[in-house]
Structures are given as C-alpha cells and as structure tokens.
Amino acid sequence: MAVVTEDPKAGFRLGMLIYDTRYRSITIQIVVLFLFMAGAAWLIDNLIRNLEALGRGIDFGFLWNRAGYDINQTLVEYTNDSTHARAMLVGLLNTLLIAFLGCIAATVLGVIAGVLRLSKNWVVGRLMTVYVEIFRNIPLLLWILMIYTIFTEALPAPNAFRGENPAASMALFDTVAFTNRYTAIPWLVFDNSLGWLQLGPIWLNLDLTVIIVALVGGFLINRAILKRATRIQEATGIRPTTWWQSLIALFGPIILVKFVLGTHFDYPSLQGFNFTGGLQVSNSLVALWLALTLYTAAFIAEIVRGGINAISRGQTEAAFALGLRPGRTMSLIILPQAMRVIIPPLISQYLNLTKNSSLAIAVGYMDLRGTLGGITLNQTGRGLEAMLLLMLIYLLISLTISGAMNVYNQSVKLKER
Amino acid sequence: MNTSNSTFVRTEMLPQKAPPITEAGAVKWMRENLFSSPLNVLLTVLGVGAVAYLVLHIAPWLSRSVWNAASLTECRQIIEARYGEGATGACWAVIRERWPQYLFGFYPQHLYWRPVLAFVLLCVAVAPVLFDKLPRKMLWFSLIYPAVGFWLLWGGSVWVPVAALAGFAIGYVAAQVVKPLAGTILATIAAVVTPVLWWLFLAGPAADAVHSVLPIALESVRSREFGGFILAFTIGFTGIAFSLPLGVMLALGRQSDMFIVNKLSVGFIEFIRGVPLITLLFTASLLLNYFLPPGTDFDIILRVIIMVVLFAAAYIAEVIRGGLAALPRGQYEAADALGLDYWKAQRLIIMPQALKISIPGIVSTFIGLFKDTTLVVFVGLLDPLKGITDAVRASTDWKGIYWEPYIFVGTIFFIFCFGMSRYSMYLESKLKTDHR
Numbered sequence: 056m057a058v059v060t061e062d063p064k065a066g067f068r069l070g071m072l073i074y075d076t077r078y079r080s081i082t083i084q085i086v087v088l089f090l091f092m093a094g095a096a097w098l099i100d101n102l103i104r105n106l107e108a109l110g111r112g113i114d115f116g117f118l119w120n121r122a123g124y125d126i127n128q129t130l131v132e133y134t135n136d137s138t139h140a141r142a143m144l145v146g147l148l149n150t151l152l153i154a155f156l157g158c159i160a161a162t163v164l165g166v167i168a169g170v171l172r173l174s175k176n177w178v179v180g181r182l183m184t185v186y187v188e189i190f191r192n193i194p195l196l197l198w199i200l201m202i203y204t205i206f207t208e209a210l211p212a213p214n215a216f217r218g219e220n221p222a223a224s225m226a227l228f229d230t231v232a233f234t235n236r237y238t239a240i241p242w243l244v245f246d247n248s249l250g251w252l253q254l255g256p257i258w259l260n261l262d263l264t265v266i267i268v269a270l271v272g273g274f275l276i277n278r279a280i281l282k283r284a285t286r287i288q289e290a291t292g293i294r295p296t297t298w299w300q301s302l303i304a305l306f307g308p309i310i311l312v313k314f315v316l317g318t319h320f321d322y323p324s325l326q327g328f329n330f331t332g333g334l335q336v337s338n339s340l341v342a343l344w345l346a347l348t349l350y351t352a353a354f355i356a357e358i359v360r361g362g363i364n365a366i367s368r369g370q371t372e373a374a375f376a377l378g379l380r381p382g383r384t385m386s387l388i389i390l391p392q393a394m395r396v397i398i399p400p401l402i403s404q405y406l407n408l409t410k411n412s413s414l415a416i417a418v419g420y421m422d423l424r425g426t427l428g429g430i431t432l433n434q435t436g437r438g439l440e441a442m443l444l445l446m447l448i449y450l451l452i453s454l455t456i457s458g459a460m461n462v463y464n465q466s467v468k469l470k471e472r
Numbered sequence: 473m474n475t476s477n478s479t480f481v482r483t484e485m486l487p488q489k490a491p492p493i494t495e496a497g498a499v500k501w502m503r504e505n506l507f508s509s510p511l512n513v514l515l516t517v518l519g520v521g522a523v524a525y526l527v528l529h530i531a532p533w534l535s536r537s538v539w540n541a542a543s544l545t546e547c548r549q550i551i552e553a554r555y556g557e558g559a560t561g562a563c564w565a566v567i568r569e570r571w572p573q574y575l576f577g578f579y580p581q582h583l584y585w586r587p588v589l590a591f592v593l594l595c596v597a598v599a600p601v602l603f604d605k606l607p608r609k610m611l612w613f614s615l616i617y618p619a620v621g622f623w624l625l626w627g628g629s630v631w632v633p634v635a636a637l638a639g640f641a642i643g644y645v646a647a648q649v650v651k652p653l654a655g656t657i658l659a660t661i662a663a664v665v666t667p668v669l670w671w672l673f674l675a676g677p678a679a680d681a682v683h684s685v686l687p688i689a690l691e692s693v694r695s696r697e698f699g700g701f702i703l704a705f706t707i708g709f710t711g712i713a714f715s716l717p718l719g720v721m722l723a724l725g726r727q728s729d730m731f732i733v734n735k736l737s738v739g740f741i742e743f744i745r746g747v748p749l750i751t752l753l754f755t756a757s758l759l760l761n762y763f764l765p766p767g768t769d770f771d772i773i774l775r776v777i778i779m780v781v782l783f784a785a786a787y788i789a790e791v792i793r794g795g796l797a798a799l800p801r802g803q804y805e806a807a808d809a810l811g812l813d814y815w816k817a818q819r820l821i822i823m824p825q826a827l828k829i830s831i832p833g834i835v836s837t838f839i840g841l842f843k844d845t846t847l848v849v850f851v852g853l854l855d856p857l858k859g860i861t862d863a864v865r866a867s868t869d870w871k872g873i874y875w876e877p878y879i880f881v882g883t884i885f886f887i888f889c890f891g892m893s894r895y896s897m898y899l900e901s902k903l904k905t906d907h908r
Binding site: 073074080083084087088091098101102104105106108171174175176177178179182188189191192193194195196197200201204205208209410411413414416417424428438439442445446449450452453454 | 504505506508512515516518519520522523657658729730731732733736742743745746747748749750751754755758759761762763764765766839843844846847849850857858861872874878881882885886889890893
C-alpha cells in the first residue's frame with residue numbers, strides 16, 4: 056500500500072533570512088538601508104547640533120543681500136550694489152563662457168592633433184605624440200599657472216607699444232595686442248544696433264540673437280535643400296545641382312544681417328598709454344582658456360585617434376569594393392562608425408573641462424567658484440549654504456550634459472537583434 | 473639541333489642589381505614617410521620648422537645653465553659675465569638651493585631620513601605588486617607597509633599603527649572561532665564587526681596602555697609641516713591604494729540587482745562625478761566640522777585623502793562598470809552553471825577579466841589622481857607645484873623666476889605619470905591572452 060507522504064510544509068524560519076537566497080537579498084538591502092539611514096541621521100544630527108551651538112540655521116536669505124564687491128569681468132549688468140544672487144549669476148555665466156570657449160577650441164585642436172598623429176608623416180606624427188604625452192602627464196594647474204605667469208611677467212606693458220620704434224608690436228597683422236595686463240582683440244560693433252530686450256530678469260542682446268538666428272536658420276535651410284536633393288536623386292537617379300543654393304542659404308542671411316546692422320570689426324589701437332577700441336580680455340581668461348584648451352585637446356586627440364583606429368580596415372576595403380570614392384567612404388562608412396566611439400568620451404571630456412574650469416581660482420578669474428564659493432562665502436560666512444548651492448549648480452550642469460549624451464547614445468546604438 | 477655549345481644562351485644567372493637609389497634605404501624611407509604627397513611635404517616642412525624653432529629657442533637657454541648662485545640677480549650676473557651682455561640662460565640654482573623644500577616642505581630638517589626611508593620601503597612594498605617575478609612572500613611586507621609608512625612619516629607611538637594592524641588579526645581570529653560554531657556567513661559578519669568595534673572603542677586605549685609600559689616612539693610631525701613632493705606622494709599613493717577596492721565595490725553595487733544597493737551606488741557615483749574635486753576639497757576643509765560631533769577635529773591630510781579616495785573611486789567604478797559590461801553574458805552564466813556563489817564567481821571568473829579590460833582606464837584615473845594632488849594647495853597645504861613655488865617666488869632672492877621651478881616640477885610629475893602609463897601598457901601586453 057502506497058503511502059502518500061506529503062512534503063513537509065516549509066515553515067518560515069528566521070535562519071532563512073540569511074541562508075535562503077530568496078530572502079537574503081532583502082535582508083542585505085534592509086541592513087544596507089538601515090546603515091545608510093543611521094549614518095545619514097548621525098551626520099544630520101551632528102549638523103543640527105553644530106548649527107545650534109553656532110546659533111544659526113540654514114538660511115539662503117543672504118543671496119538677496121547687497122554683494123558689495125566688484126567683479127572684473129561681467130557678461131550681464133552688475134555693480135557692487137547688486138545682490139549675491141546676481142554675483143552668483145555672473146560667476147555662473149563666466150564659468151559657462153570659459154567652458155564654451157574651451158570646448159570649441161579644444162575640439163578643433165584635438166581633432167587636428169588626433170588626425171595628424173595618425174598621419175603617415177613621421178615628423179608630424181612624432182611631434183603630435185610628444186605634444187599629447189607632455190600635456191596629458193603634467194597637471195593642468197601647472198599649465199594654467201605657467202601660461203598666466205608668462206602673460207603677466209614676460210609680456211610687455213601696454214606703453215611698450217608706443218613710439219616710433221616700439222619695444223613691442225601687435226600680433227596677427229596688427230589686430231591683436233598681448234600685454235601684461237590684458238589682451239586687446241578686435242570686436243564686433245553694430246552701427247544700427249538693435250539694443251537690448253528685457254524679458255523679466257533676463258536681458259537679451261538683440262544683435263547677438265539676430266546673428267545666431269541667421270546662422271542657425273541658414274544651416275537649417277541648407278539642410279532642407281540637401282534633403283530635397285537626396286529625395287529627387289532617389290526618385291529619379293539624377294542629383295540636382297545645389298552648390299549655389301547652399302552658398303546662398305549659408306551665407307545669404309549673415310551677409311544681409313551685416314548690411315542691415317552695419318556690423319564691422321573694431322580694432323584695438325593705442326591711445327596714450329592704453330589700448331582703446333576692440334575688446335580688452337583679461338589675461339586670467341586668456342591664460343585659463345589657453346591652458347584648458349591645450350590640456351583637454353591632448354585628451355581629445357587620443358579619443359579621436361582611438362575612434363578612427365577602432366574602425367577595422369575591412370570597413371574601408373568593403374567600401375572600396377562597393378565602388379565608393381575615398382571621400383564618400385570617409386563620410387558614409389568611417390565617420391558614422393567612428394563618431395559612435397568618439398562622442399561619449401568626447402562629451403565626458405567636455406564635462407571634465409567644465410569642472411576643471413573651477414581651477415580659475417589659481418589665476419583670479421571670477422567664475423562660479425570665485426564669486427559664490429569665494430568672496431560671497433567669505434563675506435557672509437555662509438559656507439554650508441554656499442557650498443551646497445555651488446555643488447548643486449555643478450551637478451545640474453553635469454547631469455544636463457550627461458543626460459543629453461545618454462539620449463545621443465540611445466539614438467546611435469547598434470540595432471542588434 | 474645542338475644547343476650545348478650555342479654561345480648565345482646564358483648558362484648562369486645575372487647577379488642581382490642594387491635597387492634604384494630612390495627605392496632603397498634612407499631615400500625610400502623619406503619618400504614614403506616625409507614626402508609622399510604635396511600635403512605631406514607641407515606638413516614635413518611645417519613640422520621641421522616648428523622643431524627647429526623650439527630647439528633654437530630652448531637649446532641656447534638650456535646650454536647657459538647656472539647651477540651655483542644664491543639669488544636670481546647673481547644668477548643673471550654670472551650668465552652675462554660668462555656669455556656676454558644680454559644673454560639669457562636657465563638658472564637651476566633655485567632648484568639646487570630650494571631642493572629640500574621641494575622634496576619635504578617644512579618637514580623638520582633633522583628628520584629627513586624618515587620620509588626618505590619611507591620612500592625606499594614604499595618601493596620595496598610596491599615592487600612585488602607590480603612585478604610578479606619577485607618572491608610572493610614580499611607581499612606580506614606590502615600588506616603591513618601602510619602602518620610602517622604612517623609611523624615613519626607622522627611619528628608618534630609605534631603602538632598606534634600596531635593596534636590598527638591588530639584589528640585585522642582580530643577579525644581573522646574571530647572568523648576562525650565563529651566558523652565551526654555558526655557557519656561561514658556569521659563568520660564573515662564576525663570578521664567585519666569585531667575589527668570595527670576594536671578600532672572604534674579598544675584600539676586607542678590599548679595602544680596607550682602598551683605605550684605606557686613599553687614606550688617606543690618617534691618624534692611626531694604635524695600634518696601642516698608636510699609639503700612638497702612627500703605630500704604629493706603621500707596623498708597620491710594612499711589614494712591609489714584605497715580607491716581601487718572602493719571603486720570595485722561601487723561598480724559591483726551599481727551592477728547589483730538589489731534596488732537599494734544599486735540606487736545608493738548610482739547616487740554616490742553620479743554626485744561625486746558631477747562636482748569638481750576642488751569643491752569636495754573645500755567641503756573637507758571648511759564644512760566637515762559641521763558634520764562631525766562638536767569638538768572633533770581631525771587631520772587635514774586625512775580629510776584630503778578621504779576626499780581624493782572617494783573622488784577617484786567614483787571614476788574607477790565607472791571604468792570597471794565598462795569592463796563588466798564588456799564581458800559576454802556567457803561568463804556569468806558559466807559561473808552560475810559551475811555552482812559558484814556570487815563572491816566566488818566575482819573573484820574567480822568575473823573580476824579578473826573585467827579588471828583586465830579596464831586596466832587602461834584605471835591607470836589613467838590613477839594618473840589623474842596623482843596630478844590632482846596639486847589641488848590641495850587650495851585648502852592650504854603646500855603642494856610642490858603652487859604652494860612651494862609661490863613660497864620660492866615670494867622670497868626676495870628668487871623674485872621673478874618662473875620657468876625653472878615650473879619646468880622642474882613638471883618634469884617630476886611627467887616622469888611618474890608617464891611611467892605609470894608605460895607600466896599599464898606593459899601590463900596589458902603581459903595579460904593579453906587572445907591570439908591576434
């Protein structure tokens with residue numbers, strides 16, 4: 056007679072929290088959460104007790120007080136009567152400015168250096184290797200300090216440019232003057248300026264806006280023209296001639312803007328002991344920009360080289376076998392694949408450059424850290440609030456850029472089955 | 473037909489002719505590598521021009537070096553006396569005179585032997601880690617080196633580092649005792665909890681007690697007296713040693729299926745990577761006191777090291793995550809199929825491969841860390857690059873000197889960073905197992 060024995064009902068025992076893999080992960084998570092919360096509670100408790108001992112709480116009200124200090128480079132209107140919040144905005148814009156200028160210059164220089172390093176030319180290849188290795192292996196701070204020191208100590212004073220036989224002369228066909236106090240560069244002026252437009256707290260420079268609209272608009276129109284040409288080519292097999300349309304679309308609007316606004320360059324010239332006209336850029340900005348550019352470009356060069364090397368030779372050969380010309384091979388086969396490898400590390404170099412721009416402190420360039428994390432912090436004594444705000448802003452910049460990068464990565468990801 | 477004596481048939485081969493002059497030797501190489509196209513010719517001319525320009529400007533300056541002088545003015549006088557009016561030259565006398573300051577900062581002069589000995593021992597400790605041909609027993613010294621190095625650099629009672637080391641021994645003993653009684657998992661918990669309890673509550677009093685019986689001590693040196701390259705090396709090497717294990721843990725946390733562990737790791741990594749190191753250093757120097765029990769004040773170098781470790785660990789975690797993602801799924805499945813548990817699978821199958829893939833990234837993070845040690849100048853420590861150089865440039869003797877100190881410091885950093893990157897290449901080629 057068969058006795059049907061039931062499986063023993065597995066009751067829940069305490070030991071299963073550790074030994075049963077079904078429950079173990081929950082146990083671990085609860086322990087981790089508990090430890091984390093205990094740690095956080097300890098820190099916050101300490102913070103509250105310390106603040107009580109100092110007799111103050113966390114208060115961001117100081118942002119609306121008068122700042123009372125001057126900033127040597129301001130992109131928006133600012134006086135020492137403005138608020139600390141305004142000073143913070145000035146600093147943020149200065150950070151973004153140096154980051155923007157640095158990213159553009161570093162990309163251009165980095166791509167050139169990376170491509171040249173791959174060239175078969177022995178001299179140029181070695182030269183670029185030396186450049187990349189030297190700049191990658193020496194701290195950025197050294198480059199910033201060294202370039203700044205050279206600017207302030209080795210360059211002539213503005214009055215050295217005076218006289219019949221001046222001790223110094225302007226560079227780049229007499230358009231740029233490097234002096235020990237500032238660098239005078241040509242700058243755009245508008246004869247029929249449109250002025251400023253106030254949108255709430257933001258002042259908008261209409262001239263600049265019009266130029267940007269003209270550039271972007273021309274680019275978009277050109278893209279539409281090329282798209283239409285491709286469509287016609289796919290339908291009929293004949294590609295219509297588009298080069299003159301492209302030229303008009305790209306350069307027409309900007310030339311129109313130039314004549315309407317009366318845009319021309321204002322060149323710096325020596326008046327008495329100083330340069331007038333053009334734009335006087337502080338040496339701290341120029342030195343920081345040069346150092347960040349040269350340093351980051353060395354990293355970008357390696358990224359570009361790696362990206363192009365990553366595309367196997369078979370891809371080029373396959374393209375040639377299909378009868379594509381070298382130019383088309385590059386633009387249709389190599390570049391799209393290399394870009395997928397190059398762009399993500401490139402963006403993280405942009406992020407690094409933005410974060411490294413906080414070394415501006417070494418040359419006294421008033422970036423976000425110099426205003427909010429520097430003078431404002433010292434004047435108000437609100438270290439905690441200022442640091443929190445500073446970190447939050449840097450974090451927001453970083454997360455925005457890396458968010459954009461993730462979107463890009465998703466869009467170019469290999470579609471695998 | 474008889475061809476045997478026909479005179480017009482050649483019976484022996486002609487000797488080989490030398491290739492045309494344009495297809496051999498240096499000429500061929502130059503044609504292919506320097507002048508293969510108009511663009512290449514242009515590049516070559518520009519490249520040679522740039523090199524010539526640099527050499528013509530730097531070589532005379534370097535060749536007129538002065539190594540013995542007491543001040544910049546004296547240096548310039550010597551150069552002008554030697555090479556004529558208006559001659560310029562390098563004045564390395566500044567390095568010669570300020571050499572101890574560059575190496576040791578304001579470390580007490582009669583104790584210079586200690587950092588030197590610590591550095592020599594560091595080389596001994598690092599050697600077996602870097603080169604696996606050396607006897608494996610040397611690794612035991614590498615394990616206790618942190619305590620030795622700490623004692624030599626900061627001084628104080630020998631029992632403090634000994635008590636710290638004892639924590640590990642206690643953990644090991646606790647695990648061995650618990651294991652037969654309560655199994656592996658509780659033993660692991662015991663191995664973690666007992667040392668922590670020891671360090672928190674018992675290590676200090678125990679060290680004091682032993683010290684009162686058997687006082688062996690070195691003269692202690694305060695952290696503010698550190699400076700120059702010993703500061704950079706202390707922070708750099710400690711950072712490197714501790715950020716790798718922490719980075720591995722963070723990477724595993726980020727890969728983990730456990731929701732809370734995963735989110736905490738992601739949050740930590742993204743936060744650290746999103747802010748500049750300089751703000752973290754400021755937090756360490758300005759704000760850390762807010763978060764510690766009232767009245768605590770702990771060492772500035774330690775705070776900086778903690779921040780540098782956290783910073784580098786977040787970057788390393790991302791590098792290793794890349795390595796983990798690059799491993800084929802089959803490796804994980806194979807480890808599961810063998811019945812390995814999580815840690816065994818990680819230790820034996822996953823990590824060796826993932827780390828191998830991530831070597832270049834890890835080493836470049838280390839190089840970045842080492843370069844970033846110069847940023848400690850912004851929290852008031854005397855790093856060699858800005859701290860010491862500013863002190864030198866502020867003195868009346870050496871006012872106005874700038875090329876020489878920067879070139880000197882840059883060269884030292886270059887040697888170490890370049891060495892690290894070459895080592896990573898060597899390691900990569902050594903560990904290469906594919907047959908391409």
